[in-house]
Amino acid sequence: MAHPRTLLVPLSRITAPSIALARPELPRLATLPFQTIRNAVTKTDTKKKKKVRNTYKNYDLKRAEQFSLVDAMHYIRAFEVGQNPQSAKYELHVRLRSLKNGPVIRNRLRLPHPVKTDLRICVIAAPDSKAAAEAKAAGATLVGEDEVFNQIKEGVVDFDRCICHIDSLQKLNKAGLGRVLGPKGLMPSTKTGTVVNQVGSTVRNMVGGSEYRERVGVVRMAIGQLGFTPEEMQNNIKSFMDAIKKDIGQMADRINKEVHEVVISSTHSPGFTLNGEYRGASSINPKELSGPL
Structure with missing residues (x-):
């Protein structure tokens, strides 16, 4: 039987470099520049920017309840019960389809029935x-x-x-x-x-x-006293709308403007969108809408 020392001699001849060479080599990752890594992980912004509106937003009138002049005056006078007919006034709001940065309507008008x-x-x-x-x-x-x-x-x-x-x-x-x-x-x-x-x-x-001026696509003006009759209000509204349409016609070469909505209100009442009619089938007698409340 061989002596144990004779077995150790061949093992001693195996040097450290030989052991290192026997190890399997692992693949090495190449170092990338910082700029390349940063660009690789940056997320691209896929959201589209919202387009800025250049016109004023107007509501769809098909969904809005509209009233004849007599009906609107009937409801408005109900809101003004107890108020002085000479101090409270009807006010007309004309909403326009217009550009935000375009020229505005501004003028003066003498109504057929002046508002005090x-x-x-x-x-x-x-x-x-x-x-x-x-x-x-x-x-x-x-x-x-x-x-x-x-x-x-x-x-x-x-x-x-x-x-x-x-x-x-x-x-x-x-x-x-x-x-x-x-x-x-x-x-x-x-x-x-x-x-x-x-x-x-x-x-x-x-x-x-009366003076009127377009602000944010709307022209407002006092259109009558609360004691005015529907006939007087009709004449004033017609005169005012004719003046606005004339102003729009004079601006036709510079900007496109159109009347979108006409709303009547008073000092203490909400607004009522007019449908262009004087009275409806179920309207009350216009004679009841004048004088004291």
Whole structure:
């Protein structure tokens, strides 16, 4: 039998490098640059951006309940029970299909049946002139030149409209009131029709007239007193709608505007969409919709 030492000698000849070579080699992963790894794990944004609307959103009128003028006035007067018919007013809202960044409708209208307002009008005219006398007779609350200029410079602006007689325009410009009246929209100018020759007729039109301006695709204006009859309201609404359609026609070359909805409301009532009819088959007698509530 061989001695154990004779068996150990061949094993001692196996060196460490031989053992290392006998080990199976594992595949090595190549190192990738940081930029490549980052791009590989980045998720691409597949969501599409919402398209921004360039027009105002309008509701589908097929789903809205619509009323004749007599029926709408009937419901509105029910909401105004106990209110003073001379203080509460009917208001008309005309919603337009229009671009957001386009020109807006702005004008003045004298209704067939004027709505009573507490409009305060200032007239720039020589105190002793014929224009000043006409202005006072027509209902102007403040008339003059130097006294009016000093009052405005002191910051006292107790009027809602300001017009100037053409003979006083140069004196008005020298007074330098543009910084005070300009931001308030009260500075008279020929462009806005507030520098005139006929002061009396202009003041009368302002007292009995109404201004309207499109805001956010809607034109609003007081259309009548609560004591008006349906016939008077019909005449005022027709006159107002004709004026708006005329304004739209003048803008046809610059922008496309269309009337989408006409809503009537009052000081204390919700709005009622009109269907264009005067009265329906089950409407009450229009004579019952005038006078005290």
